[in-house]
Amino acid sequence: MVFFLSQMVNGLTVGAVYALIALGYTMVYGVMRLINFAHGDFFMMGSYLGYTVLVTFLAAVGLPLWLVLLIATAIATLGVALLGVFVERVAYRPLRRSGRLAAVVSALGVSQFLQNAAMLIWGARFQAYPPWAAPDAAWNIGGVSVSLMQLLIIGISLMLMVGLYLFVQRTTAGTAIRATAIDHDTARLMGINVNSVITLIFIIGPALGGIAGVLLGLYYRQIHFTVGWSYGLKAFTAAILGGIGNIPGAMVGGLLLGILEMLGAGYISAAWKDVMVFGILILLLIFRPTGILGERVAEKV
Amino acid sequence: MKTERSRMSRMSVSANSAFLMVLAAFLIVFPFFVSDYWIDVCVFWGINVLLGLSLNIIVGEVGLFNMGHTAFYAVGAYTAAILSQRFGINMWVLMLLSGVAAAIAGNVLTAPIMHLRGDYLLMVTVGLNEIIRITLINNPFGLTGGPNGLIVLDQFRVFGRVIQSPIDFYVLVWGCVALLLFALFRLQRSRIGRAWNYVREDAVAAESTGINTRWAKSLAFMIGAGIAGATGTIYATKMMVISPDSFTFAASVSLFAIVILGGTGSIPGVILASGAMMVLPELMRDFAQYRMLFFGLAMVLMMIFRPQGLWPSTRWSTRVKGGDAE
Numbered sequence: 001m002v003f004f005l006s007q008m009v010n011g012l013t014v015g016a017v018y019a020l021i022a023l024g025y026t027m028v029y030g031v032m033r034l035i036n037f038a039h040g041d042f043f044m045m046g047s048y049l050g051y052t053v054l055v056t057f058l059a060a061v062g063l064p065l066w067l068v069l070l071i072a073t074a075i076a077t078l079g080v081a082l083l084g085v086f087v088e089r090v091a092y093r094p095l096r097r098s099g100r101l102a103a104v105v106s107a108l109g110v111s112q113f114l115q116n117a118a119m120l121i122w123g124a125r126f127q128a129y130p131p132w133a134a135p136d137a138a139w140n141i142g143g144v145s146v147s148l149m150q151l152l153i154i155g156i157s158l159m160l161m162v163g164l165y166l167f168v169q170r171t172t173a174g175t176a177i178r179a180t181a182i183d184h185d186t187a188r189l190m191g192i193n194v195n196s197v198i199t200l201i202f203i204i205g206p207a208l209g210g211i212a213g214v215l216l217g218l219y220y221r222q223i224h225f226t227v228g229w230s231y232g233l234k235a236f237t238a239a240i241l242g243g244i245g246n247i248p249g250a251m252v253g254g255l256l257l258g259i260l261e262m263l264g265a266g267y268i269s270a271a272w273k274d275v276m277v278f279g280i281l282i283l284l285l286i287f288r289p290t291g292i293l294g295e296r297v298a299e300k301v
Numbered sequence: 302m303k304t305e306r307s308r309m310s311r312m313s314v315s316a317n318s319a320f321l322m323v324l325a326a327f328l329i330v331f332p333f334f335v336s337d338y339w340i341d342v343c344v345f346w347g348i349n350v351l352l353g354l355s356l357n358i359i360v361g362e363v364g365l366f367n368m369g370h371t372a373f374y375a376v377g378a379y380t381a382a383i384l385s386q387r388f389g390i391n392m393w394v395l396m397l398l399s400g401v402a403a404a405i406a407g408n409v410l411t412a413p414i415m416h417l418r419g420d421y422l423l424m425v426t427v428g429l430n431e432i433i434r435i436t437l438i439n440n441p442f443g444l445t446g447g448p449n450g451l452i453v454l455d456q457f458r459v460f461g462r463v464i465q466s467p468i469d470f471y472v473l474v475w476g477c478v479a480l481l482l483f484a485l486f487r488l489q490r491s492r493i494g495r496a497w498n499y500v501r502e503d504a505v506a507a508e509s510t511g512i513n514t515r516w517a518k519s520l521a522f523m524i525g526a527g528i529a530g531a532t533g534t535i536y537a538t539k540m541m542v543i544s545p546d547s548f549t550f551a552a553s554v555s556l557f558a559i560v561i562l563g564g565t566g567s568i569p570g571v572i573l574a575s576g577a578m579m580v581l582p583e584l585m586r587d588f589a590q591y592r593m594l595f596f597g598l599a600m601v602l603m604m605i606f607r608p609q610g611l612w613p614s615t616r617w618s619t620r621v622k623g624g625d626a627e
Contacts, residue, residue, distance in 0.1 A: 275432050
């Protein structure tokens with residue numbers, strides 16, 4: 001039981017990160033019907049930017065830790081959001097009227113570019129987040145170890161997800177996003193600036209990915225330029241699991257996938273856990289491509 | 302319009318054959334003037350041409366986005382290595398067997414996912430590639446040797462001559478390329494080739510004229526995977542050691558980029574693009590580390606400014622022009 005609960009806590013932590021990344025996939029897909037293959041790399045860039053800010057700029061300054069982390073996260077998030085807007089403008093917008101697959105290839109190109117840029121900037125080896133950066137408080141609750149970092153990741157992710165959900169459901173901008181997701185041309189006729197909506201999507205999605213990157217860096221301490229693809233693929237699985245294009249679906253899918261992965265690693269085999277995750281992806285696409293909460297996609301495909 | 306069309310296709314045929322003649326002349330003369338090092342570079346170029354051409358059947362001819370092609374290559378290489386180690390089977394037989402094994406893998410693994418739309422298929426094939434690679438690392442039943450891989454001691458033999466030196470491999474690899482090119486040009490012009498292109502352009506229309514699209518796609522996956530698997534045998538004997546590190550997702554990406562950049566469905570395009578991928582980094586040392594950065598950027602620019610690729614497949618563009626004129 002204790003083991004089960006600790007795997008649940010681990011799973012929720014990783015799942016929260018998946019969910020944050022999955023939101024980026026799902027929002028872009030919802031509005032543009034494009035699987036943004038570069039999204040995992042936005043996440044990876046966030047992780048590296050946070051690392052650089054922590055190590056080079058904030059290490060020497062004697063600010064309190066929470067403020068340091070806040071600044072690092074803010075800069076990483078902002079940087080990745082800018083990158084997202086730039087990428088959309090340069091690599092996706094010119095292709096909006098071309099075939100769907102042209103945009104997919106372009107996204108792959110962006111992904112390769114970002115990965116290799118990260119490798120050239122930060123090196124091909126693993127980089128480690130400084131040990132002082134992550135709060136190391138941990139509690140033992142009935143034998144289950146829960147660290148402050150885990151609670152932070154789960155808490156921050158849940159807050160962001162609820163915030164995003166309210167933003168999309170309750171605000172004018174959110175309504176514009178939902179309208180654009182249904183039909184670009186009709187949305188335009190209703191006076192919605194579709195380009196601004198897409199820009200907004202490319203601010204929110206990568207920003208969430210950037211935050212997830214910093215959180216993951218603080219949690220696992222190690223980052224590598226290929227994490228974008230491995231986490232990206234898992235987050236994509238999470239998005240499909242919940243029903244791609246569906247915001248609550250991404251959250252549910254992310255948390256569920258994290259839990260499944262950690263239970264699988266704990267009870268079946270750690271070496272085969274990625275195989276299980278990708279197996280889930282394949283089975284889902286074969287048997288229930290609409291995911292748990294998604295009904296909308298079937299008609300669009 | 303009919304004459305226009307036939308003139309266009311004659312032009313494309315002559316451009317293709319001119320390219321191939323120049324290439325053949327170059328490849329025949331080239332080994333006399335360079336060191337073994339450069340011959341080896343060209344051996345790897347040839348291996349990538351074989352892989353690129355095999356992927357081109359799937360991605361180019363039928364338009365199925367497969368970004369896990371290295372998985373089939375790995376199946377072939379490991380089949381050859383395992384059978385060679387355990388049973389000492391002749392390499393030529395193994396080349397056939399590993400091709401068959403990879404073709405079966407290509408059929409079985411892709412059968413349930415073939416109906417998926419382009420971008421989904423792409424994600425799933427990436428997943429398949431990872432599943433195969435992790436399986437190789439985890440060393441199931443002690444077959445694959447885990448992260449260290451397997452050693453291949455046997456070599457190809459031709460009338461008692463062991464294929465070992467760079468120039469032997471050079472002849473072997475480019476000989477295979479020549480055979481494959483001949484087969485592919487024949488295939489392109491056959492009923493099957495036309496069916497493939499039809500499925501790529503409009504699957505619904507193809508189905509309605511009596512083409513079994515599922516069969517066409519499945520055949521492309523089997524042939525493409527089979528060729529990649531047979532190439533895996535050559536790779537295994539050339540390297541003498543194979544390990545999961547050789548069959549990563551990154552290798553699949555670069556193959557995919559070769560096909561897209563060359564111009565999907567274009568045979569000279571694949572040869573040129575794989576040359577750019579393998580030979581340019583050797584010519585310009587500084588370029589080597591920027592290679593994938595450059596190719597990533599090229600993929601974006603290509604889609605925006607020249608979506609048809611470096612050397613577009615003229616067969617296809619001819620048909621489109623003819624269609625517009627009507």
